[in-house]
Amino acid sequence: MTLAAVLEPWLAGPRAAELLFPLLAVPVLAALLAPLLGARGARLLALGSLLLGLALALAAAAALLAAGAPLTYALGGWAAPLGVELALDGPAALMLVLTAAVLVLVGLHAAGEFRVGAAGRRVTLAFWTLLLGVWAGLNGLYLGRDLFNLYVAIEVLTFSAVPLVCLKGGAAQLEAAFRYLLFALLGSALYLLGAGLMLGLHGTLDIGQIAAALAGGGADGSATGAVRSGSLAAVVLMSTGLLAKTALMPLHLWLPPAHGGAPAPASAVLSALVVKGSFFLLFRLWLDLVPDPGALHIGLVLGTLGAFAILLGNLMALMQARLKLLVAYSTLAQLGYLFLLFPLAAGPGGGPAATAALLQVVSHALAKAALFLLAGRVQVAFGHDRLAELGGFGRALPMTLVVIVLAGLALAGLPPSGGYLVKSLYGSAAGAEGWGWRLVLDLGGLLSAAYLARILAVAVRPAAGGTAAPHLAERPGGFGLLVPGLLALAALLLGLLPPGWFALLDVGRAEMASAAAVAGAMRGALAAGGFWSSTGPVLTVALAVVLFIAAGQSAWQRRVGALGRGLAGVEGRLREWRVAGALLLAILLAQALAVLT
Template identity: 50%
Template structure:
């Protein structure tokens, strides 16, 4: 799977989508704090257009798009590569960052006549850095450059957790940082071992050289353990709930929707693109067991939470688990592998939109009530009906109810599990759906009851623009259930193993 060094005009889109947010971040430092908001908002639609163009080219040509930096082919040079899955994630990241950026104007914007605020400047520059790092992860094809992108992502995400400077959020950010640095050290150790054993860091070159031997097992095990810590997969999830729940709503939305997906994406790269099939089949079952534990454990803990943002954060722990069920179902060239791959891609995308919508909705609810204590939500529908609706629509996708994207994703994974005879994963997904219904019901049921002690909210207490943005995200998660066959065709471009025919 060596990289074709031929570069086309379209391949220049790959470095452009990484350079754009970096250039905007540097420009923000030159223009000053007051223009940082305008700079960030100006580049987000351009980045979304670049992501859409990359996805279109990959879909049109039915092959991965490759750019070789400087014209030097690996192993001497470094390649960027966009296959169908990475193209879909680039579009998802661009859209979510664009919407959450607009939402954040109400919290981190600087109005005319107001004093400039370092918190505002920090948020917008960190948003741009996070976006550049995520794009680097989705396009990276070199293990060391992926390490650089991961580190950039960590040092952009951690400060977003503690922007308010409170002791609780500082403690959560520090715990996140320690887990992330531990994960980075293990990842770098594994990459070093692979380079020492095979003399290459390019994933395409390594895939033709790695053998099921001790050096490869140790290296891939170390890298996987590090990435699982960054993904917050059970039982390495301890840092995620306090970090995501304590961050400002737009930061929580990006952290839960995108940041944890980056390290999961690299686990996919390691075991389904790099490792030989003999190794992938062994690792797949262990990864799926951890995913099943995350689904059950995260859902049960979500049911027990007293605060809305903590409930959503533990829900993220649970929903991450579904992503790891792709491993035992998509390994090899079996007839069901294509369904599993498309289902996993749909789960990653639909969860991103649903979870971003739910965190933004939680911020709007807290804005209306002054708190997010679920026990005091009786009559919430009278105060913040649109925010409750956006939360409920996101919950529909998490539960896997039709016609949402979550339903399509879980149906495809269930179909693959049944066709492959792996019934244990069917039971796990069914239990996860029921538990998700339980914790979503915990919020919606009291919100729809008659109000008791909640006074009507003044018209200005909830941003109408913020409500509209949350609804856009939640409706996107629902409408993904109607995604045409072209979505399946896109995410199967460059999929590992033989590309089998997929029919919706």
């Protein structure tokens, strides 16, 4: 019997749903087992189980495509609402594969840095165990359908992510970790309150059953007005909690110090995957649980916050003095793109918006993991990551600079990158009336090009003391470019995948037609006019920024600098604990007004 024949019942047959169990069990068991094995064992176990997990995720995606309908698996044979059901649809399968792939690549990249000989026993054990914990929490989030189980999964994710921030153990990292934990806990309490109210209203926590009851398809007929308002209030509470955990601006007080201070591989995982976990739950709540969200004004609230994040995040990235903080602020801007989903999915031609949001998750995860790993490489080489003192970096580490530019171009949205697909699909969902959203998308792309150009301008400047090549604290090996290079290329060439592959996203979601949407966007990009209309402005802005910086001290530079300092002062106020707490309550109220009026 061949291997294909043995695997057939799982990949294309009646046992396909059984794949969901090991997808949750493997990371959970590995995370529990790792501390017992010691540092060396934990490292090998993590790498081995991640490879196994990637194979399982790919198998589940193949099985889902073959089945053409969502897979569900009832643990122990107990059905919802009392039992725990695992379910897999297109978006969840995409997230499973993405998470496993990014974790495998980051794990391979970090295998040299986090081993007993290099990092010590304690840090090695912590890093690999926490990496498995993050994986377990994320897979629980993707597969869960029960609001309380999702709560447990998101807490597992938070408790694993927080210590990753302070692996170095310095005072600044510990402060960042505590701030992250406490703000995330406020979010959890709000989420749990919403889940409790939901249980009281419907007697179940299963997303599908609540959605059916709200849509009027429940056993007791249509939902009454009071039950509907109560349920919407509960969703608003949960949504606010998740916004705090996703660090959507202006609730971002914890993200820059946490992502900027963690070791590079940890930052890569935190930025590429962890913040997307809570976004995925928001996607489920507003698109799957609430019936007809387009009739509410919630899209306007979340979309406005997203647009604010895109503009302010990119501007702040442009002004950062440290490379890692620049990359962290770029994450805040890129998270904003995810939230344009909510206003744009509500419109008449909103189908491509959900595809765009999911592709943004993929594209940003790949490009940002690459950028954080490269920022770590620069930090190792120079002994610091202060942009002002990185002169000559382009001459000393030319290939590193090339890969940074490749990842940056994917973020700026040059065709055929994932970023381009996102902008193009959002643009077609916005249509002619949505010119405001399209303007934000274009401005965001240009600002990304501007901060990329700033890195370039720094890199080609001569080194301090007038020498051509700077003095390096340590010359990193070329092998360390392999993983960032792969990630950056994957982000940059995402649009060249066969359009048929994108049909995976649509399984179980009637409103989406990803394959056709992606094929249409790529046809537009490869037409001569389309290519230049998306590439020309980006290159122009990049050139302008390089010339502006190269021009040196001028009255213009001083004026722009003063404006920047003013903006940075306002942004600093937003990151104060009390201001952020007040903003959390304000966003809660704004959402409540949007859904209840």
